[in-house]
Amino acid sequence: MWTFFHKLGSPPWLYAIAGAILRWLVPITLIALISGTVWGLLFTSPDFRQGNSYRIIYIHVPAAVVALAGYYVMAIAGAISLIWRMKMADVVMKAAAPVGAALTFIALLTGAIWGKPTWGTWWVWDARITSMLILLFLYLGVVALYESFDNKEAAGKACAVLSLVGMVNIPIVYKSVDWWYSLHQPASIKFTGESTIDSSMLYPLLLMIAAFYALFTCCLLMNMRAELLQRESRTQWVKRIADEKGRG
Amino acid sequence: MSPPHTGQFFARVLCRQLLLVMRRPIEMGNPLLFFAMVIVLFPLGLGPAPDKLANFAPGLLWITALLSNLLTSDAVFRSDFDDGSLEQLMLAPQPLFLSSLSYILAHWLTTGFLLALVSPVFALMLNLPISALGTLILSLLLGTAVLSLLGGIGAALTVGLKRGGMLISLLILPFYMPVLIFGAAAVQAAVTGTPPGPYLAILGAMLSLAIALAPLAIATGLRISLDA
Amino acid sequence: MSISAIGAPLLEAQSLSLLRGGRELFCDLSLAVHAGQLWQIEGANGAGKTSLLRILCGLSRYGFEGKVVRPVAPLYLGHQPAVKALLSPRENLRWHLNGEGLYSAEQIDSALARVGLCGYEDVTSHTLSAGQHRRVNLARLFLSDARLWLLDEPFTAIDAQGVDETQALLASHVAAGGAVVMTSHQKLQVTCEVHTLKLVQSLIS
Numbered sequence: 001m002w003t004f005f006h007k008l009g010s011p012p013w014l015y016a017i018a019g020a021i022l023r024w025l026v027p028i029t030l031i032a033l034i035s036g037t038v039w040g041l042l043f044t045s046p047d048f049r050q051g052n053s054y055r056i057i058y059i060h061v062p063a064a065v066v067a068l069a070g071y072y073v074m075a076i077a078g079a080i081s082l083i084w085r086m087k088m089a090d091v092v093m094k095a096a097a098p099v100g101a102a103l104t105f106i107a108l109l110t111g112a113i114w115g116k117p118t119w120g121t122w123w124v125w126d127a128r129i130t131s132m133l134i135l136l137f138l139y140l141g142v143v144a145l146y147e148s149f150d151n152k153e154a155a156g157k158a159c160a161v162l163s164l165v166g167m168v169n170i171p172i173v174y175k176s177v178d179w180w181y182s183l184h185q186p187a188s189i190k191f192t193g194e195s196t197i198d199s200s201m202l203y204p205l206l207l208m209i210a211a212f213y214a215l216f217t218c219c220l221l222m223n224m225r226a227e228l229l230q231r232e233s234r235t236q237w238v239k240r241i242a243d244e245k246g247r248g
Numbered sequence: 249m250s251p252p253h254t255g256q257f258f259a260r261v262l263c264r265q266l267l268l269v270m271r272r273p274i275e276m277g278n279p280l281l282f283f284a285m286v287i288v289l290f291p292l293g294l295g296p297a298p299d300k301l302a303n304f305a306p307g308l309l310w311i312t313a314l315l316s317n318l319l320t321s322d323a324v325f326r327s328d329f330d331d332g333s334l335e336q337l338m339l340a341p342q343p344l345f346l347s348s349l350s351y352i353l354a355h356w357l358t359t360g361f362l363l364a365l366v367s368p369v370f371a372l373m374l375n376l377p378i379s380a381l382g383t384l385i386l387s388l389l390l391g392t393a394v395l396s397l398l399g400g401i402g403a404a405l406t407v408g409l410k411r412g413g414m415l416i417s418l419l420i421l422p423f424y425m426p427v428l429i430f431g432a433a434a435v436q437a438a439v440t441g442t443p444p445g446p447y448l449a450i451l452g453a454m455l456s457l458a459i460a461l462a463p464l465a466i467a468t469g470l471r472i473s474l475d476a
Numbered sequence: 477m478s479i480s481a482i483g484a485p486l487l488e489a490q491s492l493s494l495l496r497g498g499r500e501l502f503c504d505l506s507l508a509v510h511a512g513q514l515w516q517i518e519g520a521n522g523a524g525k526t527s528l529l530r531i532l533c534g535l536s537r538y539g540f541e542g543k544v545v546r547p548v549a550p551l552y553l554g555h556q557p558a559v560k561a562l563l564s565p566r567e568n569l570r571w572h573l574n575g576e577g578l579y580s581a582e583q584i585d586s587a588l589a590r591v592g593l594c595g596y597e598d599v600t601s602h603t604l605s606a607g608q609h610r611r612v613n614l615a616r617l618f619l620s621d622a623r624l625w626l627l628d629e630p631f632t633a634i635d636a637q638g639v640d641e642t643q644a645l646l647a648s649h650v651a652a653g654g655a656v657v658m659t660s661h662q663k664l665q666v667t668c669e670v671h672t673l674k675l676v677q678s679l680i681s
Contacts, residue, residue, distance in 0.1 A: 082468070085538070134422050141419045148409050153539045154476030158405045161468050162419060165401055168461060169423050174453070176426035184435065252578050264571040271600075273564040280477075329657025333573050338535055339552055340575030347573075475536050 009088055012237040016226050018221040029218050032211035040204040046213055047201075053117040056110050058205060062212035064107035064132060068170075070100030071135065074142065075167035078160030089157030091231070093163065094146060095223030099216055101139035108132055125180035131174050138166045152231070257342040258350045265354030268327075272343045275323075279316040279359045282381065286312045287370045302375035306435035309371055309384065310391070313363050314424055319393055320359050321399030322416050324351055325407045325470065334407075338474055345463035348455045351462070352400045360392025376439065379417055383438035387410070390451040391431040397455075397462035404469030427454060483549060485510050486624045486655045492542035494527055497531030501527060502675055505542070511623065514650045514668055515657040525659040526628055528675065532657065533626045541649065551576075551622035553630060557613040561602035565593055565612045568601060569619065579619055587618035592638065607633040614638075617645060625649065627658040638667075670675060 040058035046053040068211060081089035085132040111129055112122045123129070142159050149155030234240045252260060269275050290308050291301060301308075328334045337347055367388055368381045376384065402420035409415065434447035485508040492505045501524030509515055517525045530536040532544060533552040551574075559568050569584045579587075588597055591611040601609065617625065625646075631639045639662070646656050647666040657661050664670050 134425060137418070137422045141422065144418050145405065148406070148415055149476060151539075152475040154408070154472050157472040157475075157538060158469065161465055161472065162399075162405060165423065165465050168457075169426075172426050173422065176429045180429045180433070196399055251575055256578070257575050261569050261573065264560075264573070266565070267571075268560065268562050327560075328573070330556075331560065332554050332558040333560065335535060335552070335554050335556070336558050336572065336574035338574060339533060339549075340573045341549060347575075471537065475538055 009086055011088070011228050011232050011235075014088055014091075015225055015237075015241075018225050020115065022218060022221050022225075025214060025218050025221070029214040030212060032207060032214060036204055036208040036211050040201075042209060044201050044204060045198075050118055053114065056114045059206045060110040061115060061205060062209040063103045064128075065108065065209055066212045066216045067100055067103035067107055067132070067135060069213070070096055070103060070165070071138065072167065073220075074100060075163040078163040079158045081156060081211070082164070087153075087156075090153070091140075091224050091227050092220070093159055094156065094227055095160070095220050097139055097142045097146065099219040099223065101136060101143060103212075104132060104136040108136065125181070127178045130171065130181070131177045134168070134173055134177070138170070142166075142215055163212055251341050253383055254325040254342050254346055258346050259345050260352070261350040262354050265351060266357065270413045271353070273440050276362065279320050280362060281364070282316045282319065283363055284370065286315065287373065288292070290374070298375045302377070302439075305371060305374040305376040306380070306384075306439060307432045308374060309367060309376070310388075310428055310432040310435065311369065311394060312370075313360070313388055314395060314428055315393045316337045316363065317359055317399060318417055318421070319380060319386050320354045320355070321396070321403050321420070322401055322406070322413050324403040325356050326403075329473070334470065334474060336413070338471060344470065348400065348466040349459070352396050352466070355400070356393050356396040359388065360396055363392060364388035376435075379441075380435055380438035383444045386448055387431045387434040387444070387451060390448060390455050391427045394427050394451070394454050394458045395424060397458040397466075398401075398427075400466045401462055401469060404466045406473075407470070408473035427451070430454070481543065482510065485545075486548050487550065487657070488545040488547075489532060490543045490545070491530070492531060492540060494531070494540045494542070495523060496524070496527065507532075509624065509655050509657055511653045511673055512650055512668075513655050513656075514646060514664075514666065515671045516664055517657065517659045517673045517675065518661075524673040525675060529626055529628050529657070530554075530658060546624075547550060548623050549574050550624040551616065551620045552625045552626045552628075553613055553616065554628050555632075557609040559612045562600060564598045565604070565615070566597045566602055568612055569615060572616070574616075576616075576620055576622075583619060584615075587615040590618050591615045591641075605633075607635060607638070610634055611638065614642060617642075617649070621652045625654065625656045625658070627656065629659055629661075631660055631662055633670045643654070657681050 041055055046052050073094055074093050077089045077092040080086055107162050114124055146155045365383050371384055398420050400418040406416050430447050430450050434444040437444040493503045494501045494604040496611050531540055533550050566584055571604040591614050643666050647668050650668045
């Protein structure tokens with residue numbers, strides 16, 4: 001058990017293991033994404049109210065779900081980095097932030113595209129949309145803070161603190177925004193009420209959510225590998241890899 | 249010659265910070281002036297119709313208070329960082345999170361507290377009903393304290409950076425949003441005649457949570473910034 | 477002095493290594509500072525003198541390897557004088573943020589007199605010169621009862637007479653069973669033995 005943790009702290013080992021995981025995970029992700037998309041777009045029946053436009057949920061919902069989970073990945077990595085001073089946790093955090101931000105942005109964008117035919121407007125100040133927007137700001141804050149530091153070690157620690165503060169705050173923000181929305185909007189035009197989803201629509205959605213988790217992991221690992229190479233660019237093992245790539 | 253115990257040191261930092269502000273009183277006046285000027289912008293931008301302004305007044309007052317708090321947050325630790333005083337504070341035997349709480353208390357006393365006291369003047373200029381003034385002051389007293397604590401986290405994280413001013417807004421504005429929601433809602437409730445108690449209670453809960461956790465984050469942030 | 481010199485070190489650094497921007501500032505550096513010792517850290521600009529001092533006093537906590545044991549709380553005077561321009565020298569010392577003892581007015585006045593600031597006690601510090609700011613900071617050496625002093629370039633902006641006085645102060649502190657670790661580019665002229673630690677950087681292979 002301890003040797004495992006010890007190895008996790010070693011950049012070349014982490015680089016190698018991430019590469020090994022990616023070799024399997026990338027094809028699996030691609031298959032899941034493609035089959036989920038085809039299933040969702042072609043082999044499910046149209047919604048009786050929204051017609052075909054609802055099909056964007058196969059992108060929208062998974063992106064939103066994974067974007068939120070990504071913040072927690074980032075914050076937990078931050079906690080590990082602060083408590084156990086594991087440098088590799090910094091790498092995870094640094095790698096997770098842009099991926100999470102991108103997913104949040106995708107969720108917002110697809111939400112807007114979905115909103116136009118459904119509600120007749122690109123943007124409504126709905127509780128969930130507003131929360132997603134705030135989540136995007138939280139991600140961008142972490143990215144901006146990281147980029148502002150010259151000393152990357154300090155940048156990692158500072159972002160760890162910020163993402164932990166964010167983790168405490170996210171439930172408060174979500175609850176407040178939820179409550180704010182219910183105060184200002186009569187319940188009858190609540191868009192996110194109790195709607196049930198038919199199982200024929202649900203299964204491809206679950207597949208897509210799983211595929212997005214895998215996609216997030218892939219992007220995270222690739223980002224981590226890039227970050228590791230950059231951080232360790234002056235060490236022997238990176239030079240060896242560079243030499244091999246150069247020859248091959 | 250034993251070192252001062254924690255309470256004495258807390259008072260020492262507080263007195264020092266307050267004295268520094270007293271020596272340059274304009275620092276105390278600046279946020280109030282900013283508050284006044286932004287309030288003037290709203291009738292110019294939205295039109296002077298009294299009922300329209302009264303409608304927006306709770307939100308406008310709260311947003312303005314939030315912004316003037318935000319603009320002063322950047323300076324909480326800056327001068328002490330620049331002249332090396334913060335280094336000495338890091339090495340003090342007294343717990344850092346209490347000293348940082350002392351900084352925040354001084355900041356709140358010289359911004360949020362004063363803002364809350366002068367806010368009724370501007371509220372009346374925006375035609376806020378007199379019955380809501382008490383709630384406005386209370387909500388600002390509670391809410392700006394939370395804002396000062398959250399702002400302190402941003403200030404601690406960015407104090408080592410050359411240009412922290414804009415960045416600090418990006419970092420902490422998302423955390424300000426719940427305070428804004430409940431602060432404005434409390435005043436709104438008082439205007440419409442519903443009891444504002446629950447909203448103030450939630451603000452109080454936020455304040456308790458912030459007092460418990462924010463000083464730890466500020467202390468950690470300061471240590472990181474001093475390390476960089 | 478002899479009794480305290482035998483005892484445990486006042487500061488012990490064990491195999492410190494520091495990388496900064498791909499350069500190895502120092503590697504596997506060990507240091508034990510005993511009572512009665514004066515250490516001077518030497519090295520070119522950028523050799524890591526200040527970084528080492530900040531690690532020794534505990535300001536730097538990340539980014540280096542190794543361990544520092546501090547049985548006694550050191551007094552650290554950094555690059556910046558930590559003097560607030562809006563406060564008078566007296567207030568600066570009385571309300572100093574390093575959280576040391578509560579000093580009486582007489583103690584503070586006599587410390588200020590010894591660094592040559594007699595008559596300046598109640599002037600706001602922004603009218604003082606840079607050298608006088610440093611002197612206010614040096615007055616802390618007279619006030620503090622810390623046994624270990626960590627001084628980063630204590631002679632910066634101090635005039636020749638002040639340097640002589642400060643060196644004499646260091647020597648007497650060491651003779652009284654204290655210890656000093658300092659960085660300076662100057663050759664020290666003190667009555668006690670000076671241990672030197674030379675930092676030579678090497679590019680990582």
